[in-house]
Amino acid sequence: MELVFLLLLVVLMAGALASGFPVAFALPGSAIITIGLAALSGEIFAGDAAAYFAQGGPVNWLTAGVTNFRGVYWEVERDTLIAIPLFVFMGIMLQRSKIAEDLLVAMAQLFGPIRGGLGISVVFVGALLAATTGIVGATVVAMGLISLPAMLRNNYSHSLATGTIAASGTLGQIIPPSIVLIILADQLSSAVDQAGMARKAYFKETTGEFSMPSSFGVGSTSAGDMFMGALLPGLVLVGLYMAYILIVAFFKPKIAPSVPFEGKYDRKFVANVLLALIPPLTLIFVVLGSIITGIATVNQAGAIGAVGAMVMAGYRLYDGRRGAFYPAILAMTSLIVILVLNSIHPINIRNVQTSADTLAVVIAVIAVAMFLAGIIWSGIRTYHIDDTLRGVMVETAKTSALVFIILLGAAMLTAAFRAFGGEELVREFLTGLPGGFWAQFIIVMAVIFVLGFFLDFIEIAVVVVPIVAPILLADPSANITAVWLGVMIGMNIQTSFLTPPFGFALFYLRGVAPAAVKTLSMYKGVIPFICLQLFALFIVGIAPQLVNYLPNRMSLTSESAPPPKNPRLQACVEDYVFATFSETGGDIRAAITDAKTWDITNLPKSVQKDLEKSFASAEKSFSALDEAFAATAAIEAAAVDYRPLHVSVRTIQRDIGKHADEIEALEQEVSSLKRQKDAKPGQIEKAMAKIERLAAEKAELESEIPANWEADHKAFTKVLASEKKARLSYRRTVDSAYEPIQVLRATIQDADALAALSADIDALAQAVTDLEPKQAEEAIKEVEAKIGRIVEAGSIRSAVSKVRRAIKGKSPDPEKALGELQKAKALYDEEVTWRQTAKQSIGAKLGEYDAAIRNTIGLRLQDRLPRDAALDVAACQSDHVDISLHF
Structure with missing residues (x-):
């Protein structure tokens, strides 16, 4: 019966969405109705409200709903969601203040004379607006109103023009800062926890060890990591769009002709271009740069962006009037004063001791007051001119409320899906697919792509991700990062804005396009760009370094970087040392040889002894590292024959485990039925027959395990143990070689x-x-x-x-x-x-x-990795490493 109610849940949700019922109510409504019907049916027909639930019952579902509600609004760990209204405010403010319009006009004048240049300018501006607004609807409408008439007037193909505008408008979904990336980061944070527990349980089950090495754990993610991870893939997509337009214009110049600029390329033109380009670029640099450098969190960066957008709107809305730039100049000047002052003298009100400290604090207070005055001045302008501020606040409240209500509704739907055993059903389906992780991943991505034809990006992110992400992240054979998975899903979800029949970018553009532009032309125009998005998805899929490198680099070069002794870094640190030994090993050996000739007779006997051991360990470190890498090579050689056997047997054992769990559940059911006086006739016999069938299938599966499995597994385990021993030996050797030097230097200093x-x-x-x-x-x-x-x-x-x-x-x-x-x-x-x-x-x-x-x-x-080592380790960690043979 659980499957019946699971099907009812899906049908109700699909029907409500297809009928146009608001998403915010369709998701929780379908969950509430299905849970209610299941509980009522259980109470009527089985005398137990939880009878038709695979997990728990209606009370458990209600508890999960309360927990999710508390998680969205009160848990400190999920404060990343605060960034959503801040970035929404920034985007709507920039759009309503016509800064986006200025960008489009300036770039069209700049690139127009190139064949296909008008299309390239649309893509370029789309990328800039994506990094400043992130609001697809606003971007598409703005570019449709400004660029589409110009492109049609200059004989651009209708399909190419509309496809370029619609596709460029969707870049805000993948180029940070992006709302979908924030939502994905929030959803993936809980998925990482579930995947981590599942991987630990699997490790314990397969190895018998209670503690899994931390280096095998599932790495967590954050909105900042997602922003950094999505940056390069977003630029890859921009590059593909531009390359496509240039290629089409080269082979078919009539559908993308050049557009000569009628004005003059003089100082006024340059000034207009710079004024349109520099402020948004500065805002992008400040928002993303503050996150990259670790100066600000994502929430703080969102606040910076919101304030910056209001200051920019303050002078743009006042354009043409005297003193238009006064508030912006006041705010920027005071900000520069604060930054310069902070760089030359520490500002700490609690630690004012000298007259210089007092002067610094006074100047800082004055500068802050001036900065606040500039912000308030800009805010007053945006409030009074065309009621801009009020309109932006109302739209921000509407959009943010919609996002949060959908989050809560999706959490209720996901809890219901799990209650009826849907998650376990999905897990069994995915893990049962031949081809391992990549088969599972391709199926999931295909499903998300198809769902994009009918559902909005938020719905996909909050409904699908919590179900499939823990399964994919827990798989040790791919050992993917949460950041990579999030970016891949984000790029896939991006196609939902272009795919008919419910491609929202097409709806937005249809609303502002002239009647001469046929809807069919718009559909034809987006098809090449959908293909480009899928091609970009393929590129990022086979090159995870595009996603993982920047977050790793940011982490390893920040002030809070993990120490080189961190277990997760060891393999890559040793790769770096091995490469350095190959290049400068002769110089290091010479330094060790020279050190052994020092006269240390005036040192205490204990220090002399420690130094002698240190030099001996330093000499031994070369051979110890060689032995470690030889042990790793031995694993790779042995894995050639062992891997197919390992994959086959673990698959069989997984099926055996499923049968064992099902048999145990049935045995408990039989035991319960025997205690019941009103049990239906034949129930016990039916359950016993099923137990016998499952036991026979289980025995048959056990017979399929090759006879050489135990011996081969034991032999390979010894090879793994040898490598672990060699690595630990090297680490003890280098630590004993350097620690006495470190201590002695500090001692005599x-x-x-x-x-x-x-x-x-x-x-x-x-x-x-x-x-x-x-x-x-x-x-x-x-x-x-x-x-x-x-x-x-x-x-x-x-x-x-x-x-x-x-x-x-x-x-x-x-x-x-x-x-x-x-x-x-x-x-x-x-x-x-x-x-x-x-x-x-x-x-x-x-x-x-x-x-x-x-x-x-x-x-x-060392306390932290030196820069060159950090960059090398960041690149090393950016690839996915299969660790399944350790399980």
Whole structure:
């Protein structure tokens, strides 16, 4: 019966959407009706409201709905959704203030004289508007009103003109900042958690180990990562559009002729182009740049964009009047003052100590006041001129409310879909497909593409993604990133705006196109661009580096970059070190050989011993890394024959597991039926017969496992263990090679700081003799704290602590304290002597040696990756690596 209600849920949703019923009510409405009918039927026919639910019951569904409602509106972790109204505001403000119109006119004049140039200008402006507005409807309407008449007037083909405008208007779905990317990031965040748990359970099931290595985990994503991941694919799409128009214009010049500019290319023309181009480009740079550099979160960047759009609208709406640019100039000047001041002097109101600090704070306060004045001034203009601000706020509220209501409705629908076993049905279908992950992925992308003919992008994102994303992300054979999956789905969803019969970009354009342009011409015009979008999807699919590189680069070069010792980075860090050894290994070996000739007899015996071990480990690190890579090569060689066997057996075992779960559920049902007095005749016999059939099928599946599986699996597991052992051995070797150098450098660098404590330690004798025990104890504690800040001064601190303990308690012993103080002073003098001697004798050499090995042998123990290593590791991590053989 669960399948009946699942089918009813899908039919109700499809029927409501096809009839034109509002999406915001169609999604939750179909869920509520189906859940209600299932609960009522269960209560009437089975005496249990949850009888026809595969998971839980109506109460569980209601609880899930409340949880989703709380998640959208109250969970701090989902605050990314706040960026949606901010970016919507920015887009609508730029469109209503006619900045988009200025861009189109200027670019058409600039590119028009080139054959196909008018079409290229439309694509170029579409890309810029995508990066500033992200609102497809506004972009298509604006370009349709301005560019379409010009293109038709200059004998452009109707199909090419309308196809170019409609396709360029959809770029806002993939070029950041994009609402769909924010929604996808929000949906994928929970999908990543589910996929991570599923992968851990699978690892435990196949290996028997309770803890899965963190390097095998599913990487999380964020709206910022999605923005960075979508940037290059968006530019690839822009490049394909432009290339198509140029090629068509070259072979068929009559359908895309050149459009000579009637005016003059003088200073006024250049000024108009720059005025139309520079402000939007600046806004794009500030919004995206603040995210890329880590200065601002996505929400903060959205606020920056909203304020920037209002300032730009303030001078555009006042165009032609005196003082049009005054608010913008005031805001920009004050912002520059704040940035310059912050770069030359720290601004901290809580830490004002000098007159320079006071002056900096005063200037900053004045600059902030001027900045706020510029924003308020611009806001007043947008409020009074054509009631622009009110219109933008109303449209922003409508759009944002629609998005959030759809999110909640989709969450209710997804919960109902899961309640009737739909998610498990989809999982069984996808995992049962031959061809593994890529077969599953192609089917999912094909379904999303077909759904794009009928559904809006938000509906697809919030209904389909929560169901299929956990399944695809959990698969270790592809080991894809959530960012790549999100961008691929986003690019696929983008086609929904062009595909008939419900291509919204076509509807928008139809509404502003003249009657002479036939709807059939518009459909013909978008077909090549749909093909280009699918081709771009193929390019990004086979080259995941286009998506993954920028987020990885941003992460590894930011201030909060993970340390090189992070488990997820180890394989790529070792690849980098191996390549560096190949290039500069001779110089590193020479540095190690030279270091072994140093005279270190004046160092303490323990330090000498540590250095000798360090040099020996440094020499061994080359062979240790070679052994690690040899072990990896052995895995690759063994995998050639083992992989087909592994895939085949794991597929069979997955089917065996499904049968075992079904048998267990049936056995529980039989046990429950036996306890019921009113059980229907034949129910128990029917269930037992099904158990016998499933048990026979399970036994048959077990017989299909090849006889050599256990032996081959055990042999391959040993190869994996050897590689793991070799990698760990290398890591221990390089750590033991560099850690003594790191510690010794820090130790002798603190030699002067330690020597400066001589007077403090000498003064303790007088404190012990003249002060009260409590006062003397406090004085000693102060000295202990100072010693504690010195590297490797623990032994001295311990000796001074003995002085404090001698005068502590009910029976202070000043004589004992003085004796302990003499021992501490002797130890202190000894430490200062050898540190200062070492600093003079090998300090410079130690620095040179450290520089020679720091970025290879010592790379793991650095606080962060150096830039060249970070870029190399980012590129290495951008590809997807199959880890299924470890499962």
